[in-house]
Amino acid sequence: MPYRSPTAEIRFVLKHVAGFDAVAGTGRFAEATPETVEAILSEAARLADEVIAPLQRVGDTDPARLEDGIVRTPKGFGDASAAIGAGGWLGVAAPGEFGGMALPQTIATAVNDMFSGACLSLALNPLMTQGQIEALEAHASDEIKATYLPKLIAGEWSGTMNLTEPQAGSDVGALKTKAEPKGDGTYAITGQKIYITWGDNDFSGNICHLVLARLPDGPEGTKGISLFMVPKFLPDADGNPGERNALRVVSLEHKLGLHGSPTAVMAYEGATGWLVGEAHAGMAAMFTMMNNARVGVGVQGIGVAEAATQAALAYAQERRQGRAGGTGTIIEHADVRRMLAEMRADTFAARSIGYMNSVAIDMATATGEAKWKARAAFLTPITKAFGTETGIAVAGLGVQVHGGMGFIEETGAAQFLRDVRVTAIYEGTNGIQAMDLVGRKLMDGGEAAFRLLDEIEAGAEAAKAAGLADLAAPVWNAAESLREATEALVEMEPQARMAGAVAYLTAFARVLGGHAHLAAARSGDEGRARLAAFYIARLLPQHAALLAQVAAGGETVMALRAEDFAA
Template sequence: MPYRAPVPEITFCLEHVVGYARVTETDRFSDATPETVSALLTEAGRICEEVLAPLNRAGDLHPTTLENGVVRTPPGYAEGYRAIAEAGFAAITADPHYGGLGLPQTVATAVNEMMGSACLALQMNPLMTQGQIEALEHHASDEIKALYLPKLTSGEWCGTMNLTEPQAGSDVGALKTRAEPKGDGTYAITGQKIYISWGDNDFTENVCHLVLARLPDGAPGTKGISLFLVPKRIPDADGTPGIANSLKVVSLEHKLGLHGSPTCVMQYEGATGWLVGEPHGGIAAMFTMMNNARLGVGVHGLSIAEAATQHALAYAADRVQGRSPIENGTGTILDHADVRRMLTGMKAETFAARALALDLAVSIDLANVTGDPAMTARAAVLTPICKAYGTDTGISVADTGIQVHGGMGFIEETGAAQFYRDGRVSAIYEGTNGIQAMDLTGRKMMDGGVAAHALIDEIEAEAKAAGARGALLVATAGELRAATDRMLSLDLNDRFAGAVPYQHAFALALGGLYHLRAAQAEGEGPRTRLAQSFMARQMAAVPGLLAEAGLGAADLYALSPEDLVA
């Protein structure tokens, strides 16, 4: 079925659920008015529907290939990328001084959702560039900014990030890539990086890699890592791509999904690079890009959820099967209670994932503009929850979408399976969802749980103010508060054993808050009925999740490795 950009849903969420008006009240973003944003979202939606969505299936059926060292992208991808770049969507938040639109992260998040739903494999390219632009704006020298940012912002060049190595996945500190000073202010980068999304393409003039490597005097572990900008082609002083750098794509990974997106094994053989940030400060600099990417990947899950929901609803509204159990029914499988249960849940969780992503984006914008420590802490707590819940939702909604299709969901021609295949990796990259949960219950609670409790206070206060409509959410907030105190009393490994269910319960409580806000804004209507369903059904899982969260790790270690493999 054709993809329909959910501009009205996004607009409602901005206006009534996440408080976007607070962003436009700041001096920096005063021009990003509702009228301006509405016009931009409408144009983005048009490009997504007319240009990008038709490429989604084509990229799956005609994957990216590597021919004699050259990456060949699927038919139409070059034109799709050009449409994104010419509209300025590769650099929505970038500094206008270098040609960017200078819009809030919240607006970028909304546009990225639609682009991801339309063609996630292609949207990953500008997402990487957006993150690289942010990292360079914060950490690069003025000379690097002047040379690279205009090209990245225009979309003439694109960016990547290179962290992972065969022996160093989540343990980034184990990397072996070397950076040797060349005596002229540049460095020779040598090593291999794997899982590099959009490591090369055949439609931009240059590909700029941000590469983590270790200087000769770099200490072991993460404290000795530096960050380098390593272009595919070394630019002249005027920004013209010159000679080829000493790097190459060794191979492309054969993946479950996202076939249109090249995931590269990159080899650096004394490639010329420039230091970004301070020596041995690479992790701090890279995390500027990583945090942007974690929101972006949470939005990937949301994109998949929205697309899979639209696909399943269209199929269910057309599929006639069995006798209708209700009077004056449609005659389709929409009449059946279990199908309604699946579709209602898909729609409700997609709404919650969208609101969570936009809420995080608003918090990031306000934190960046105001410097308010409380808002910075709020964004920090929401980041792992958003990444994990968004991606878990994308996967579960896509899986349910296959079930709605029945046997036809298992048939590739219907397209239902592609959403699951494309979305499955999102729970793995940019830090697995388990790592996100450990971050939430570890680093993000080093303040004694102050920021987490502040969010719970927010949930509880609004739920109480809503009266009977918020009663279930008041109880949920109380359960989450008690579980948070319990989590804080545990040692770190016991916390980690229950971190994933705790994180999911927190996300469901936030989802209840967003649904409540929507119901309060609407009064009575479909959003209110959807909110009631979410609170009664999805939030019903919270007590069980929190019970598991407090169990500790003893039962997990009661089974020895030998017991597990026996």
């Protein structure tokens, strides 16, 4: 069955779970009327379903390749990219003064959800550009903004992010790329970067690289890193692509999945670059791009989970198996129903968390209130980690529902799993997300976490009053258990916190998922109430085992010696 954008599901989450009405009610986003949102979702869905989705298998069977220094992309990718640009989809949340729509980030999240489900390899290209637009808007000079933002927003040029080096993975502070002042306001950038998503292509007028590098007087570590705009072609006096810059694609990585998306090793050989933001403040500028990119990566996982669920459901409704002469399809089997229910229930939970996160980002933008900023910051690592882990788990179940045919490439089930696997790794591994959650995000003594837990418990009380006591009680109790674990966690030594970090993040996501399903059940939709009952009875209880890991601290982990891991 071909992919179909889940617009009805998205509308439901916006209205009944994520609280988007609050965003639309602000002066900053007053133009996000129901009519406007409906038009955006409908048109984005049409593009996703009719133009982008047909390229899913094409990107896998006709991968990006490097030929004579030119990156050749799969057939149809260039036309689809042009359609994305022409439709204004790169600028959904971008500033109006440079050609963007200036709509809420939540709407951009919904569009990216649909595009990711349609074809993640292609969707990565506009997602990288959107992240660059945000970074330039926040930190670049007026001159750089005027030169780059209109073309990036229009989709004429595309953007990348260059952090990682061969000797410096997650330890960005160990980078060696150098930036030498040239005396004319520009810098000579020299070094090598790896894992550069969409590092080049054969359809964009220019490729705009944001590159982290160290100035001669930059101190060691992350505090000495600066950020530079280094384009493939140097803009001429009119802002159009001119002379070729001194940079090149060394090679493209051979990957488990995402074959349609070129992941490049980039060499900068004295390339001309312009400083973005203040000297030695590159990480602050890059984190503007990375923080929202982490939400975007979580949404990638959600989009793939949606596509995998649709494919598995279609197969289960068509595949006949049983006694000779039987007419039943495999969806009648209890275990197949269990798998499909897990896929749909967790996709809904992950989507709800991601959209709640996006609403918090929008409310922080519209109001400037610290509580919204703290909420958005707290939810971001949960969105990224749980969204991507859900994508992986759901895609894996999709293969299982297909049975032997899931292991055969022609069904497409395996591709979902291969493509989504990297999302748990890039933009900060999920372990790093968890450490961020129990580290930086609990530096407020747990205040942001407790506010969320108060909201979950209030939602449970409202559901109880609405006649849903059987569903409400487990969610309320889970929130209380999580509150106690949070109180204990903030008192733990750092090493003990880190040992339980992944378990704590997953437990928090499980409880947030229960909260989302309970809100769905309160809508009065009987089908959603049945799905909520499944989640609350069978998936929510996992939080207890996870919190037991948190309570165990770090002793049993750190007591192990290197030789204990050997066979």
